[in-house]
Amino acid sequence: MRIAAFLICTASVLAFSQQGSAADQPAAGAYSETPQQRDARMKWWREARFGMFVHWGLYSGLAGTWQGKPVGTTGGMEWIQQRVKADTDTYAKEAIPKFKPSADFARGWARLAKQAGCKYLVFTSKHHDGFGLFNSKAGDYNAGHVLHRDLVKEIVEACRAEGLRVGFYHSVIDWHHDQYAYAKSKQLPHPLKGQPYPNGERDHAKYQAYLRQQVDELVSNYGRLDILWWDYSSQDFQGDEAWRAGDLMSLARSKQPGIIMNNRLFRSPEAGWSSMGTAGYIPQLDPKYGDFITPEQHIPATGMPGVDWETCMTMNTTWGYNEHDRAWKSDETLIRNLIDIASKGGNYLLNIGPKGDGSVPEESVKSMRAIGAWMRVNGQSIYATEASPFEKLEWGRCTQRKLNVRTTRLYLHVFGWPKSGQLVLAGLANSPVEAALLAGGQRLQAARGDGGVTIGLPAEAPDKIATVVVLDIAGAPKIVKPAE
Numbered sequence: 001m002r003i004a005a006f007l008i009c010t011a012s013v014l015a016f017s018q019q020g021s022a023a024d025q026p027a028a029g030a031y032s033e034t035p036q037q038r039d040a041r042m043k044w045w046r047e048a049r050f051g052m053f054v055h056w057g058l059y060s061g062l063a064g065t066w067q068g069k070p071v072g073t074t075g076g077m078e079w080i081q082q083r084v085k086a087d088t089d090t091y092a093k094e095a096i097p098k099f100k101p102s103a104d105f106a107r108g109w110a111r112l113a114k115q116a117g118c119k120y121l122v123f124t125s126k127h128h129d130g131f132g133l134f135n136s137k138a139g140d141y142n143a144g145h146v147l148h149r150d151l152v153k154e155i156v157e158a159c160r161a162e163g164l165r166v167g168f169y170h171s172v173i174d175w176h177h178d179q180y181a182y183a184k185s186k187q188l189p190h191p192l193k194g195q196p197y198p199n200g201e202r203d204h205a206k207y208q209a210y211l212r213q214q215v216d217e218l219v220s221n222y223g224r225l226d227i228l229w230w231d232y233s234s235q236d237f238q239g240d241e242a243w244r245a246g247d248l249m250s251l252a253r254s255k256q257p258g259i260i261m262n263n264r265l266f267r268s269p270e271a272g273w274s275s276m277g278t279a280g281y282i283p284q285l286d287p288k289y290g291d292f293i294t295p296e297q298h299i300p301a302t303g304m305p306g307v308d309w310e311t312c313m314t315m316n317t318t319w320g321y322n323e324h325d326r327a328w329k330s331d332e333t334l335i336r337n338l339i340d341i342a343s344k345g346g347n348y349l350l351n352i353g354p355k356g357d358g359s360v361p362e363e364s365v366k367s368m369r370a371i372g373a374w375m376r377v378n379g380q381s382i383y384a385t386e387a388s389p390f391e392k393l394e395w396g397r398c399t400q401r402k403l404n405v406r407t408t409r410l411y412l413h414v415f416g417w418p419k420s421g422q423l424v425l426a427g428l429a430n431s432p433v434e435a436a437l438l439a440g441g442q443r444l445q446a447a448r449g450d451g452g453v454t455i456g457l458p459a460e461a462p463d464k465i466a467t468v469v470v471l472d473i474a475g476a477p478k479i480v481k482p483a484e
């Protein structure tokens with residue numbers, strides 16, 4: 001044991017000195033795990049495929065309206081404090097009276113997530129506005145002090161009662177703390193950006209100590225925690241310099257050995273980032289910087305082979321509730337997004353933005369239930385499946401599962417029902433064993449020809465959004481590209 005610890009320690013010192021000085025490298029804390037240990041830790045998350053994201057806090061009660069005026073119809077309204085450029089006292093005075101969680105809001109979320117087929121729920125323990133939903137000894141800007149409730153505890157318990165895994169989204173950006181030195185970054189948002197600190201020089205180390213205490217409470221006081229979803233860093237302010245990231249990650253790992261964390265304490269290429277834009281992710285991630293990459297409002301065109309990733313997405317255009325945002329995505333779009341993501345080997349973290357009382361907007365309830373209805377019938381084509389072996393399919397998407405050494409099951413998600421009545425899998429060189437509709441089990445004819453495998457379909461699509469055809473084939477999928 002001692003020798004192993006020494007080796008790991010020496011190795012990280014060496015790696016560190018090769019990489020350069022602390023100033024130009026975001027450090028990531030001690031990380032040692034074999035690939036097998038990592039696979040075991042990531043297993044449930046990789047199989048889950050679908051989670052519910054919840055943005056909820058003081059901004060939710062404001063609902064996109066500031067002092068009687070609508071702030072906008074699109075964009076992240078959890079940023080309302082920044083959008084109206086309010087200092088924290090003005091914001092708190094407006095928002096606190098409107099944030100009135102009902103007695104059992106948390107059960108409503110957890111039940112909805114379960115009904116939708118989500119396997120995990122990630123919610124905002126604190127967003128950029130700095131208001132914590134937990135009862136914290138680090139300061140008084142939190143639900144414990146203001147509402148005499150520990151909302152984090154209520155949510156965690158409700159999730160556990162439904163058998164859901166739980167994660168905390170925790171913002172490292174903080175628009176409340178009076179020592180948070182926002183002038184250190186030109187890229188991170190702050191309502192007072194460009195203005196001198198109203199309270200004289202700031203000591204950012206004091207903010208870092210406060211953040212550490214919050215994280216310590218979050219990983220210590222709520223039983224098993226499955227995910228820490230950090231948010232977020234910039235190229236000019238990240239990692240150890242900004243958040244003492246390595247220390248936060250080590251703390252979380254020491255108290256929660258199974259924890260899964262995203263890569264947003266960093267914004268560097270080795271942590272999976274190429275730029276500041278929401279599409280600025282790249283398919284590489286050294287696990288010491290986090291476990292997964294977080295494409296925001298995007299589905300990577302061809303997935304990210306070999307890297308764990310999760311697309312987070314809103315149902316309209318905002319994360320936090322905005323009563324003026326009517327741009328709801330259709331059930332068809334949401335269900336097809338989930339399928340598209342699974343076919344590329346990723347997870348879908350789909351957001352709801354509850355109102356100030358914790359109730360979920362009707363449109364989101366309706367869509368989550370529609371996804372759930374589809375998943376109850378077709379869930380086996382999503383959970384614990386692997387990415388499609390095909391580069392592209394004109395009519396839809398595919399996921400796969402190895403049934404045994406001899407047989408692979410392909411799930412064919414048909415979006416565009418072929419008028420010819422024939423579903424063509426161009427280039428598939430395996431022999432079909434059996435084909436059927438997943439819903440209802442009707443057998444279908446499948447035949448292998450020169451150009452691939454063809455399956456005979458009923459005249460009408462049984463499910464207009466996505467009908468799943470199950471095709472068992474002999475062996476591992478072999479796709480032959482047509483000669484140019």
Ligand code: GLC
Nearest residue numbers: 076078079231232296312319
């Ligand atoms: C961004 C936004 C934020 C939202 C998050 C979700 O970082 O700042 O409001 O919580 O992304 O991915």
